[in-house]
Amino acid sequence: MKIKETAAVISQESLCGGVYSMWIETNAAEYASAGQFISVYSNSDARLLPRPISICEIDKTSKPGKLRLVYRIAGAGTDEFSRMTTGDRLDILGPLGNGFLAPVSGEISPDMTALLIGGGIGIPPMLELAKSLTCSVITVAGYRSSMEMFLTDDLESAGKLYIATDDGSFGTKGTVIDAIRGEKIEADMIFACGPKPMLKGVKDLAESMGVPAYISMEERMACGVGACLGCVCESTAIDDHSKVNNKRICADGPVFNASEVVL
């Protein structure tokens, strides 16, 4: 169930340069699961399209529940969000899309190991996923440098955590793939979110490991619900909706089996 409502900001903190963490109170939390996202609307009348932001953590213990969003300032909209403080209100629509667990429901047993791979601002959705999974979890997070690391404590308390940094200032020097190869990490399935080059690497990795990879894709959106056809990505098979090779990231994704999409 999707909800459009005015949510309240519960707290906001800066995690590291340009990256913020915001908890909001919203009825949408009740229906949310790891890997879904919400559309966040600007309070400026100049900016009418929503900003899609992944759900980083879900708290269903209260009613209305709470959602955590972790985001990087990328432009005017996220800049506006970063200035919000407790009690501020913002319109949201969600939860949207299909999360990480939908495609694997019933396929995960407690003795399995899931490998979660996050790159940069693709890391946040991995946290709720790590917390939700009922099997062993190994997370590999990639950052530019030790100065730009965030969510590491949270991820560590939700499973084993490896870190890669581009400049080697912390953990493995190189990419998440370098870290996985270097640490000889094995797993039964992979979940990943991050920049396209990383997702390509993940796809190749999964193929070489012979395990499925579920990756979260990104594209500019308008409706967020599958109606406008703004946010498609190329799919390997004819898609159900338009009978071409275009899956709608907002409605058919954002999580896809890596074998379904062309990267």
Added chain:
Amino acid sequence: MKIKETAAVISQESLCGGVYSMWIETNAAEYASAGQFISVYSNSDARLLPRPISICEIDKTSKPGKLRLVYRIAGAGTDEFSRMTTGDRLDILGPLGNGFLAPVSGEISPDMTALLIGGGIGIPPMLELAKSLTCSVITVAGYRSSMEMFLTDDLESAGKLYIATDDGSFGTKGTVIDAIRGEKIEADMIFACGPKPMLKGVKDLAESMGVPAYISMEERMACGVGACLGCVCESTAIDDHSKVNNKRICADGPVFNASEVVL
């Protein structure tokens, strides 16, 4: 001197249904005089043109000084202003235009009597004028009904006050002109602000009394400073700016000698 700045709301109160009084703190106060106005900008990015609002009271005792605006909700912009509370910020430009006293400077002596006529939302600028004048002041204020009266206490403490109401629920039943005729008010000069039909009546009254009338005009504005030629009114003589018969209300007015303009 005109100032564009972000002013702070000091206080806001509702005077009667739909009419609000707001004090703002702004450096523009230092240069303001009765009958001038300020351009008030909306905080909505959808509304880019300012709302011209007359200066109702000026407090130059502090630095920055303070301005009082009394306004009626007429649409989205004034509605937005009415929701502001202490500490809110709004952009303003001003003071703009020529006030009531510019055309009569040096011509008023303490033994004279000035008749101030305000109709509806044209009443606010009369308050600062009443307080500024160094001669006797008689104010006549016209309202729709006793339910919609505002600023009467303030006006009373700044001079003699007569009231007319359309429905006769307070004071003279009828227009301000009816009240003046009924009370046989005499004066050496007239200052007026209000709807056009009232200003026409004032012009005729002044002619019959053989005294000058200074009236404040209104028109939709864009620049507020005389550059765009949006806010003209027809003048009896060729105007200086465009050599036609159009005075710019924002720059040549808003106060005109009634004989200068065609009503």
Added chain:
Amino acid sequence: MNTSVSIAGITLKNPVMTASGTFGSGIEYSEFVDLNKLGAVVTKGVSLTPWSGNPTPRVAETYGGMLNAIGLQNPGIDTFIERDLAFLSKYDTRIIVNVCGKTTGEYVEVVERLADTNADLLEINVSCPNVKEGAIAFGQDPKALGNITKEIKKKAKQPVIMKLSPNVTDIALMAKVCEDAGADAVSMINTITGMKIDVRRRRFVLANKTGGLSGPAIKPVAVRMVYQAASAVKIPIIGMGGIASAEDALEFIMAGATAVAVGAANFTDPYTTEKVIDGIGQYMTDNKVSDINELIGCVE
């Protein structure tokens, strides 16, 4: 209080419809909006065969509006009839099918395929700025517009609405050409061609370079065009472009539109159509208007 209006003999329970391409076939938004409340659902442009549309990014935000260059991705008429028209048949609302094509022949074939379906009206999109062939090429040339209108009218079983492009010098002329060629109605405006540049990266924001501008930003242009067209033709006009509130819709109606469509505003608030419908009712009550038809073209 009567809120129903009629277009070419087809009665709509109220004048509010969805703008083609912004509401799919209603499936996705039916989670938010009771489709039974709508005057009509106007479906996304459908062509003879599946079209895959343009590369991404396909959408961009602009000040008070948005650009899109979807490029008419659609599953083609077969799937559309089977799935989308079947879905809509469950609802008590009018169905307007938006038709696109690369050649007159393609348009006509789609129109013929729709003949025995539950489509109530056909809206012919000759104004999409985001595809290279067909579409806007017909919509910017009076002669081509007249010709395609005539060809479609020859074969169409349902009344035909020609959807006009605002990217023309004289919208009244284009409306008149349609009327003269037999169109039952015209709708306007499709999007205005625009462009956005990412100055940091020095690149076009849209993969297609240009896209169609829609949203509140364009409303004054759309209202003006409806007014000009209404002064030139007698056939009904469906007005759209930036409608986000009942007041917006009423501007179009007073300018001369018989019905209106809500487009980009659905993306900002999926409940917009219902709010517009309720707001029009409120306006009529407040202003003692017993029949919405009194308001059509009433501006002075």
Added chain:
Amino acid sequence: MNTSVSIAGITLKNPVMTASGTFGSGIEYSEFVDLNKLGAVVTKGVSLTPWSGNPTPRVAETYGGMLNAIGLQNPGIDTFIERDLAFLSKYDTRIIVNVCGKTTGEYVEVVERLADTNADLLEINVSCPNVKEGAIAFGQDPKALGNITKEIKKKAKQPVIMKLSPNVTDIALMAKVCEDAGADAVSMINTITGMKIDVRRRRFVLANKTGGLSGPAIKPVAVRMVYQAASAVKIPIIGMGGIASAEDALEFIMAGATAVAVGAANFTDPYTTEKVIDGIGQYMTDNKVSDINELIGCVE
């Protein structure tokens, strides 16, 4: 760092000017802006004799923009030369005189009267949507546009900029026509014709019914037109339409504009021109651009 650009041999210290009609002749805004900082001041349209313009209301606010129907009120060329050009002569900025008329003859006469003045460039307004005669009638018809350009070029002592209307089907064609007829530059866009209706009163908000839409709302259309024109002509383009920030200005420059003008944004913030100039400098520093000319038309 070089911020100067050149239009028909006239060098501007930076590419930022005021848009005609939004800045008077600079007198009023000189209280806020140091005119010496501007690339050029473009003055309000001036005609042969004083024009009194349209009835009021002449301006209306729209979503992210505004409508105006001033109707080219101006004191006529005599007063203009005596007062306005004399005022501007005190400043170290380029002077671009915007010229309007009802007939080709009137345009030409104004142009001739400006021959021996301190005007650096002439901008010919053939695109004002708010007057019945002249203006836009020339700007919407390629043949008329070519003719008037030729006639003016015959007599003009200063380089001639033709100011184009966006209310056309093919802006590239209009720019090309001007280039072929000898124009030294083109500027675009003038306002897009729009309308606003007060639904409570069921009346046109503007006395003139229609007005010209400007402001941030129209920027994507303007950028697109500059890009299309830049692809069609070699003469310089002055871009405008919704510029309120340095980023906005840079969009136009990257689309192909050699210079830009700030219009309606002056009304929202009288300091806009200075902010745009400073912001462009900042962008160049941040992005290590040593010459602004490198940015002209650089979008990919």
